[in-house]
Every structure is written in structure tokens, then in C-alpha cells.
Amino acid sequence: MTTSPEPTELILVTGASTGMGAATARELASRGFHVLAGVRRESDGEAIATTNLHPVILDVTRAEQIADLAASIEADGRPLRAIVNxxxxxxxxxxxxxxxAEWRRQFDVNFFGHITVTQSMLPALLKSRGRVVMISSLGGRLAQPTYGAYSGSKFALEGVSDALxxxxxxxxVTVAIVEPGAVRTEMVGRGGVTLQKLAAEMTPEQERRYGGLMHAILAQSEGFLRDGVDASEAAKTIATAATATRPKTRYTVGKDAALLTRFARLLPDRTLxxxxxxxxxxxxxxxR
Incomplete structure (x- = not known):
């Protein structure tokens, strides 16, 4: 019986417990890379572990976990081909x-966590002439109402990615940005639960101002879960961004992202x- 050779290159994927992260980790493992899949709980790791896919405990807001992983990658000896933030x-x-506090939490995960991971992995990436893939969003090019904190974190990530x-x-070392639109992921569902909680805590004045808007945004989020691109399709684009010989600077995922990012570039603000x-x-x- 023949066995497959041990993968010779590493790729790190953060936020790999579920959704696009888990799908991307599986896709890259199927392409022959040894994938370090960052998860926050051991049970999450057990659910996704497979050939070439090794879960590692990684909370991107915990600097000590990031430093430990960087040391582990250095000790491994195999080149780090890419990181997928x-x-x-x-x-x-x-x-x-x-x-x-919710603004700070949003930026700690979506922005400062990525910067910390990138800084810690850059010595290995410089040695291997590897790649940084930043997962931004349609919301990193266009800010819808109620998306202020989320889009703020993604706009910041886009700016830093251009500088980097x-x-x-x-x-x-190359840098690629991926901008998904509506994707069916657990994050969208969790965001809807949080939105409902915040809506319930609004003052009567805030309810009069924003109640209808919150209802509409929640309905839109439910539409994303129903009609969005499957996470496995998004993973193929992300894997290409991580491994293409000559990557684009930006990739979109889904027709909505392709269309609306173009609108954001071309339309006057009031028209948009x-x-x-x-x-x-x-x-x-x-x-009524």
C-alpha cells in the first residue's frame, strides 16, 4: 500500500472552527498543504481534524497563544506558505x-487580532517569501446602516492590507484581500442573535428611530443565510488567493460583492x- 508524502509547506487559517474558515482549511488540506486550523475550543478541533488538517488552539485576541504558535511554526522547520486571517x-x-464595549470587541477580533497574527508570522513568511491573505468583506468597501462597527473594522483592515x-x-511577500458578500455561515446567524438582543435593549426613543431599520436588517441577514453563497464555494476563492502564483490584490466572493464593490467605486455617495x-x-x- 502506498502512502501520500508528508506535506512540505504549512498554511495557517485563523477562525477555522466553522463556516468559511473550516471550509478553507479543508480545501487547502485537499490541495496538499499541511493546514494549521486555528480554533478556540478542543471540541471544535476534533470536529474538523483530518488528513493534513491539524487544529491548533488560537484565540486571535490572546497574544500569548499567537506567540506560542509562531514558535511552534519556527520549530517545525517546514516553510510557511501563507496565513489566512x-x-x-x-x-x-x-x-x-x-x-x-461592543465596538472594542469588534475591532479586537476583526482588526487588531489580524495585525497581531501577521506581525508574529512575518519572520517565517519573509523567510519563505510567502503570502498574507486578509479576509475582508463587501462591508470593507461599502457601509450599510447598522454596519458601522463591522464595516469600520473591515475598512481599517483594507487600508492596512494596502500598506502591507x-x-x-x-x-x-505578497498580500491578497478577499471580499465576500453574502455567504451562508454561522457568523451571520450569531450576528442576527446579537442584533435581536441589542434591539430589545433600545430606549423607547431609539426604538422609534431605529426599530424599523433593525427589523429590515435582521430580515436581510436571514436572506443571507437562505440565499448566500455556500462556504465551500467561498473557500475555493480563498484557497486560490493563498496559493496562486501571481495573485490578484483583491478577490470578491458572490455576485452581490462583485456588483456592489463596483457601485461603491463608481456611484456618487447620494446615489449609492x-x-x-x-x-x-x-x-x-x-x-398598520
Whole structure:
């Protein structure tokens, strides 16, 4: 009986417990890489472990866990082909309503966590002339109402990614950004639960201002879960961004992301405002 050779290159995927992260880890493992799949709980790791896919405990807000993983990768000796900064959360509510602690939590995971991972892995990536893949979002190019914190974190990630790409190009490390639109993932469902909780905590004045909007956004999120791209399809694009010989600087996932990122580049702000408002208007509760 023949056995497959041991993979000679490593790829790190953060936020790999479920959704796009888990699907991306599986896709990269199937392409012959040894994937280090960052999970927060051992039970999550047991659920995804397979040939070439090795779960590692990694909370991107815990600097000591990131440092331990970087040391483990250095000790392994195999080149680090890429890191896929995928970990993320979505906390949606109007700017007035969202508590500042939730703003900080959003940025700690979606932005500062990625920067910490990238800084820690750069010595290995510089040695291997590897790649950084940042998982942004349609929300990193276009901010819908109630997406202030989420889009803020993704806009920041896009800006840093552009700077990083230009800094590292002379040293052989490439940077690619992936901008998914509606994808059927657990994160969307968890975001909807959080939105409902925050909506229930609004003051009567806030309810009058934003109640209909929150209802519409929740209905839109449910549509994402029903009609969005499957996570396995998103994973193929992310895997390509991580492994292509000459990667694009940006990839979109889904027709909505391709269309709306183009709108964001071309349409005047007020026109884009009207486009987004018209998409939400049918989802508002009907007046009695």
C-alpha cells in the first residue's frame, strides 16, 4: 500500500472552527498543504481534524497563544506558505445604540487580532517569501446602516492590507484581500442573535428611530443565510488567493460583492445611499 508524502509547506487559517474558515482549511488540506486550523475550543478541533488538517488552539485576541504558535511554526522547520486571517465577528446596530464595549470587541477580533497574527508570522513568511491573505468583506468597501462597527473594522483592515502589500512587495511577500458578500455561515446567524438582543435593549426613543431599520436588517441577514453563497464555494476563492502564483490584490466572493464593490467605486455617495435604501425598504415592517 502506498502512502501520500508528508506535506512540505504549512498554511495557517485563523477562525477555522466553522463556516468559511473550516471550509478553507479543508480545501487547502485537499490541495496538499499541511493546514494549521486555528480554533478556540478542543471540541471544535476534533470536529474538523483530518488528513493534513491539524487544529491548533488560537484565540486571535490572546497574544500569548499567537506567540506560542509562531514558535511552534519556527520549530517545525517546514516553510510557511501563507496565513489566512479569517477570524471575525459581526455586531450590527446603529452607531447610537451599540455600546462602546461592543465596538472594542469588534475591532479586537476583526482588526487588531489580524495585525497581531501577521506581525508574529512575518519572520517565517519573509523567510519563505510567502503570502498574507486578509479576509475582508463587501462591508470593507461599502457601509450599510447598522454596519458601522463591522464595516469600520473591515475598512481599517483594507487600508492596512494596502500598506502591507506595498511594504512587503520588495521582500517577496505578497498580500491578497478577499471580499465576500453574502455567504451562508454561522457568523451571520450569531450576528442576527446579537442584533435581536441589542434591539430589545433600545430606549423607547431609539426604538422609534431605529426599530424599523433593525427589523429590515435582521430580515436581510436571514436572506443571507437562505440565499448566500455556500462556504465551500467561498473557500475555493480563498484557497486560490493563498496559493496562486501571481495573485490578484483583491478577490470578491458572490455576485452581490462583485456588483456592489463596483457601485461603491463608481456611484456618487447620494446615489449609492438611495440604492441601499431601496434594497432595504421592502424589508421594513408594514405600517398598520
Amino acid at each position: 479569517n477570524a471575525g465577528i459581526a455586531v450590527n446596530a446603529p452607531v447610537e445604540v451599540l455600546p462602546i 502589500r506595498r511594504e512587503l512587495a520588495p521582500h517577496g 445611499d438611495r440604492v441601499l435604501a431601496s434594497a432595504l425598504r421592502p424589508l421594513f415592517p408594514k405600517s
